[in-house]
Amino acid sequence: MRDLLGRPADTATLSVTDVDAVLGEVAATTGSGSASRRSELLSDLLSRATAGEQDFLLRLLTGELRQGALEGVMIEAIASATDVPADLVRRAVMFSGDLATTAAAAAAGGQEALLAFGLELGRPVRPMLASPADSLDQAVDGIAEPIVEYKMDGARIQVHRDGDEVHVYTRTLREITRHAAELADLVRGLPCTSVVLDGETLALTDDGRPRPFQETMARFGSTREEQVRALLLRPYFFDCLHLDGTDLLDVPLRSRREALHRVAGEHVIPGEMAPADAAALLESSLDAGHEGVMVKDPDTPYAAGRRGRAWLKVKPSHTLDLVVLAAEWGHGRRTGYLSNLHLGARDPDGGEPIMVGKTFKGLTDELLAWQTRRFPELERGSDDWTVHLRPELVVEIELDGAQTSTRYPGGVALRFARVVRYRPDKDPAEADTIEDVRAMLRG
Structure with a gap:
């Protein structure tokens, strides 16, 4: 792409439809000589673009564009542009799994086209997500009969069965069936003919405790037989979206949970409805090596994304005081600001702080502006992307835990x-030490 950049145009003439037409032709160009033809099309497009437009197109087409249009904003925009309810767009996205497909349907056929989207066996549904709660008391407050379940540090899975055909998908809707044969075999043996289940899977140690998250995720890319045998995956299902020809997404969770127990039996995640002692369940989950608990409203349907207080996650809060080692220049709306922080833990032996991770999350506009003013005063070196600092600033970091890592010299990384x-x-x-970070490793 960079080789195709020529002298930019002096004036802006390109429209969105111009760019769309060229990219559509690029996508449709195949066969002998197609690489050369695609290069010609893109070169011509870039020659008609101003310097700013060239930069935008280059980053757009190479996946480096950070322009801040979150999916929730885009759903509202589609609803506004096509004059359909946002909830209907959101529901269609849940079933289609693709924002662009949904937008095209809304533009072409309005509400009627969006209503045509539904659950299809073998096509994954966008997952429902949980919002964080400050405490267990806050999470259960206002729910007459809360469902309290273990919150596991596993990989989210969605399984579809239609007869003997089974598909296993990740949270991002990627199919992993061939990497999780034991899950497919298990679902194939459940007492039903068709089912869609939502849950978690994780690899366990010999004594039944969860292995580190990255070991579970490694299974999804493993082809080594010895590793497959050593890291068998155990599923824990917590929702049933379809059972034997009946879609259940719109029925209350209490009814979906009844279907779940009928079909999944011993493979249902540990939990209770209206437990006498929710705190004891939380303690039991933590003692077993898990993250905390989920608190769910039994009267709510299944809806993609974070749906207010329908599902809440309760996890003990972890914070560390770490040293800022460097910052990277931002992209998109953060262009011109020092943003992504390099974080270090104190070496108890008196050496330089040991890097344990990076983050740009939680930075307000005020903090970004302050960092950009303050950090150059502490600079001890820089390159095109990064300003390295004298280790003088301490920042409080909230995190979900730590995991082993070969990326950083301390062998551990923040989550x-x-x-x-x-x-x-x-x-x-006074910053926390590398030993404090290592102590957070699960197990």
Whole structure:
């Protein structure tokens, strides 16, 4: 793509439809000589673009464009542009699994076209997600008969069975059936003819405790027989979206849960409805090596994405005080700001802080502006992308835990790290140590 960049146009003439037409022709160009023809099409397109448009198109086509249009914003935009209810667009996206397909249907056929989308065996449904809760008490408050289940640190799976045909999908709707043969065999043996189940899968140690998350995920790319045998996956299902010809997404969770117990039996995730002691369930989950609990409203349907208080996750909060080692220049709406932080834990032996991860999450516009002003004062070196700092600033980081890693010198990496605040009241000698981070490794 960069080789195709020529002198940019002086004035802007390209329209969205112009670009769409060229990209459509590029996509349709196949066969002998197609590579040369595609290069010609793209070269001509770029020659008609201004410098800013060339930069935009280059990053768009190479997957490097960060322009801030979140899916939720796009759903509202589609609804507005096609004059259909946003809830109907959201539901169609859940069934189709693709925002562009849904947008095209809304534009061409409006509400009637969107209503045509439904659950199809063998086509994964966008998953329903949980929102975080500050505490167990907050999560159960206001729900008459809450369902409280284990929150496991596994890989989200969705399984579809139609007769003897079984498909297994990840949270991102990627099919992994060939990497999870034991899951497919298990579902094929359930007492039904067709079913769609939502759940988690994880690899367990010999004593039944969960292995680290990355070991479970490694199974989905493994072709080594010895590793497959060593890391058998155990499923824990928590929802049933279809059973023997009947779609269940629109019925209350309490009814879906009844169907789930009928078909999945011992493979249902541990949990109770209206438990006498929800705190004891949370403690039991943590003692077993899991993350916490899920609290669910039994009267809610299944809906893709985070749906308010329908599903809430309760996990103990972990925070660390770490040293800022460097920051990377931002992209998209953060262009011109120092954004992505390199984080280090204190070396208890007095050496340089040991890098344990990066994050840009949690940074407000005010913090971005402050970092961009402050960090150059601490610079001890830089390149095109990164400003390296003297290790003088301490930042409080919230995280979900830690995992082993070969990427960083300490052999450990942060999971889902996000900035809480800077700690001007602390100096680097008071930061948490690499041993504190290692102590967070599960198991």
